[in-house]
Amino acid sequence: QVQLVESGGGLVQAGGSLRLSCSASGRTFSSNVMAWFRQAPGLEREFVTAISSSGASTSYADSVKGRFTISRDNANNTMYLRMNSLKPEDTAVYYCAAAPRFSIVKKKDDYTYWGQGTQVTVSS
Numbered sequence: 001q002v003q004l005v006e007s008g009g010g011l012v013q014a015g016g017s018l019r020l021s022c023s024a025s026g027r028t029f030s031s032n033v034m035a036w037f038r039q040a041p042g043l044e045r046e047f048v049t050a051i052s053s054s055g056a057s058t059s060y061a062d063s064v065k066g067r068f069t070i071s072r073d074n075a076n077n078t079m080y081l082r083m084n085s086l087k088p089e090d091t092a093v094y095y096c097a098a099a100p101r102f103s104i105v106k107k108k109d110d111y112t113y114w115g116q117g118t119q120v121t122v123s124s
Helices: none
Strands: 004-007 010-013 018-024 033-039 046-051 058-060 068-073 078-083 092-099 118-123
Touching (some): 004 092, 033 068, 046 078
Parallel strands (some): 010 118
Antiparallel strands (some): 092 118
16 A cells, blocks of 8 residues: 655746646555646646656656656655746646556556645746
8 A cells, every 4th residue: 555645736827837746645655656747727637747666667648758857766655756947838746656566657647646635836
């Protein structure tokens, strides 16, 4: 069992930066692929980025490539999302997710554990 808690969301102007954190409980954090998804009002939850269990591999949606950076600290059971050059279209609730596997997957149905989400709002 893995419990996930996101933090770090907020209101920022376009072009600004935020760092989201996802703290995980349980002893199996390092055995999970971790990911960030986001959901804007009226839209489906979409994949943003993921990192392999070891942290050696990452994957990004085209819409955030070059602006967002995912990382993880397995010693402290924490994952991060650094978001730079934020745009109004990045506004959404951001969710942390975990999948009990070692290699990256991108479909939300592949993820077993979810956090409650944190709101990111980017003003123009």
